[in-house]
Amino acid sequence: MSYPKLYKMIERLHVNTVDGTITWKETNRGNSFEISFSEYSVIISEEKSKKTPNCELYVIEILDQYGETVEKSNDEEFDEDYIYEKMKDIYQTARRQAKGVDKALDAIINKLYDGEIPF
Amino acid sequence: MLSKIHTLIELYNIGDLSSIVGVLISIIGFIFTIITLMKSKKLLGKTKEAVEKSRADMRKTDTVVDVAIVVSEMEEIKRLHREKSITVLPYRYTNLRKSLISIRSSNESLDDTDKRVIQSAISFFSVLERDIDSKIKNDNHDIDFPKINNLISNHSDKLQEVLINKKNNIGA
Numbered sequence: 001m002s003y004p005k006l007y008k009m010i011e012r013l014h015v016n017t018v019d020g021t022i023t024w025k026e027t028n029r030g031n032s033f034e035i036s037f038s039e040y041s042v043i044i045s046e047e048k049s050k051k052t053p054n055c056e057l058y059v060i061e062i063l064d065q066y067g068e069t070v071e072k073s074n075d076e077e078f079d080e081d082y083i084y085e086k087m088k089d090i091y092q093t094a095r096r097q098a099k100g101v102d103k104a105l106d107a108i109i110n111k112l113y114d115g116e117i118p119f
Numbered sequence: 120m121l122s123k124i125h126t127l128i129e130l131y132n133i134g135d136l137s138s139i140v141g142v143l144i145s146i147i148g149f150i151f152t153i154i155t156l157m158k159s160k161k162l163l164g165k166t167k168e169a170v171e172k173s174r175a176d177m178r179k180t181d182t183v184v185d186v187a188i189v190v191s192e193m194e195e196i197k198r199l200h201r202e203k204s205i206t207v208l209p210y211r212y213t214n215l216r217k218s219l220i221s222i223r224s225s226n227e228s229l230d231d232t233d234k235r236v237i238q239s240a241i242s243f244f245s246v247l248e249r250d251i252d253s254k255i256k257n258d259n260h261d262i263d264f265p266k267i268n269n270l271i272s273n274h275s276d277k278l279q280e281v282l283i284n285k286k287n288n289i290g291a
């Protein structure tokens with residue numbers, strides 16, 4: 001697949017996810033996370049690859065203002081390998097954000113630096 | 120008698136004076152009309168402003184009512200989840216999604232943050248509808264309803280925030 005706008009979107013999502021300017025939310029599926037803008041939503045999911053056993057597949061889905069899927073692609077459809085790394089990174093960061101792992105770690109690290117003695 | 124009056128008018132230039140007075144009265148009248156017109160224009164502007172403000176307040180009230188209905192519908196869906204009334208769920212999700220779409224498209228008072236909250240709920244119920252439909256089709260009733268209810272509560276809380284913000288802005 002060679003669709004420059006999709007590459008661009010994934011790259012931008014990666015930057016904004018890693019720097020924390022966008023916050024992903026949990027969906028009803030345990031392996032999917034979503035981010036919503038005023039008229040569109042993006043969902044990133046982790047699935048099992050059918051092509052490569054024991055390997056994860058990352059799927060990106062765009063929903064329009066009616067909740068209908070307008071685009072759905074997975075990392076195996078892209079020619080460039082680095083897209084797999086980007087999508088994996090987005091998914092893992094999204095998971096940590098949505099589950100509150102980052103927040104918990106920040107709070108614990110701050111408390112440890114403050115010298116708070118845990119019970 | 121009449122000639123005496125004519126003589127008096129001629130003698131004291133009463134004709135010219137009355138013309139001048141007439142012109143002055145006309146000018147004063149004209150100024151008064153302009154002032155009245157300006158006051159009316161100002162008043163009209165204020166009335167228009169008040170009408171526009173009350174229209175905006177009505178729109179905000181409509182948004183508050185619509186969002187409150189959606190929030191109560193979410194509570195109803197959570198109840199159906201607890202009862203595991205699976206077959207009626209897709210229909211309820213569709214209706215809720217339609218209500219959310221209608222709120223977003225018909226309420227001009229919503230800002231970008233409000234729209235993001237609504238879009239997030241639309242996509243959530245859209246995905247949920249697909250998943251539950253698929254489970255019904257495959258006769259698979261293994262659904263984590265407590266988790267789904269927890270997520271619905273998060274969406275409901277966010278919508279409640281939109282509702283409170285709009286409520287506080289009515290009349291402001």
